[in-house]
Amino acid sequence: MTLEIVRPQSPLTPREEDAVTVALAQIAPAWLKREDTIDRMAAAIMQAADEGAQLVAFGEGLLPGYPFWVEKTGGAVFESDLQKEWYAHYLNQGVDIERGDLVPLQELAKAKGLALSFGMMERANDRGGHTLYASMAYIDAGGEIRAVHRKLQPTYEERLVWGPGDGHGLRVHELGAFTAGALNCWENWMPLARAALYGQGEDLHVASWPGGPQNTESLTPVLAREGRSYALSVSGVLDPKTIDLNLPGADKLCEGDSLFARGGSCIAGPDGQWLIPPVNDREALLVATLDHAEVRRERQNFDPVGHYSRPDVLQLRVNRERQSTVRFED
Incomplete structure (x- = not known):
């Protein structure tokens, strides 16, 4: 798999100490096939590494795929044998971190010296192992899993197949001169979730989406302008003609x-202007070098948790404890 490379029409030329190169991998999964999707992700990572990327990001639920069948096959029908069959297959293809499902990606991140941010269906053993969470994993350039953020609130029909997450993964990560954070899909509409990342110094924001410019085109510049940060919206694509007909x-x-998914990946600068406008209806690798000096410039007149905040009036409390239904005291 060789992806089309999309770059900014007016590339930035930052000083070396201010520069970070990012790649948004707008790809299709091998839908609902975990191991084959990891292979497709690995190919994109290899290509991004050749382009000098220090961070490679993928869309929401890409591993092993977004549950598009729910809205297209009567997903709300109670006690439906078809829906149970779909769910059983989906659960079986979910990501079990303890089993080592992410080891190939961890090893590749370490070998190439780059960080990864990607959406996955996490089969969470600490919650019994039979519920899926729309999680975003962050693997650093040393191959270590630094965060697994479970989507706080599944959106609409997603609630039929995903459980609600918690605040444990609301964390940021050093990436060169930048501080990177990430949210899933409509979490990016949640002001307090954004504020939780701003408060930790976020100035590079990854917004992960299943795929569609209707999600990314209007919101991405707002995320960038509000946070005075780079906003990277990354989506997937999916053509129904590529779906395995052996699925239920x-x-x-x-x-x-x-x-089913049209992409729409894009990058906006901290002034809210496009660095790369939405790329639609095809697989692509969006590659851009970001300049931290641009963040510092835009913070001159607005810093949402610094000089333009009033913590004496407004504060946010964040519970980052991983939630569980049982606690053992031995």
């Missing part, structure tokens, strides 16, 4: 030619 009810699911 896939013949009906694949009727029609419209894409």
